[in-house]
Amino acid sequence: MDLKGLVDKAKAALKGNPSLIEKGGDAVDKATGGKYSSHVGKAQDAVRKAVGAEDGQAPGQAEQTPEQPKQTPPGQPKQDPPQQPQ
Template sequence: MAFLDKVKNLLSKNADKVDMAIDKAGDMVDKKTQGKYASHVDKAQEAAKKAIDKTDPQKPEA
């Protein structure tokens, strides 16, 4: 099993925890920048969550 396959497997097994980490990271960036880049942070969070969803073989793709 290749390294990336192992990473995808771990991400899919812990998708809920990864989502929370993405949210916390975005909140931290918003706090440090005083919300100046909030729209950009939100877009990055959504993109990261979509990428995680694609690695989850149990979730149907939209």
């Protein structure tokens, strides 16, 4: 198999299972202690675009818009938002 065939096979695998892109980025973030997380995020976006998985979401992940408050993880106490001075 030549290099082009290998690249095409990788693209097809990532397009068919875009969660692998997220898992790969998570592995790099873990290995680097998150030091390069902004670069990793940009690389993940570029890979999604290159393979045609541009939605940016792995299957089963819900998108959070700014209007939706972040959910408190289970077992964590809920925190009230900071009060603004009047």
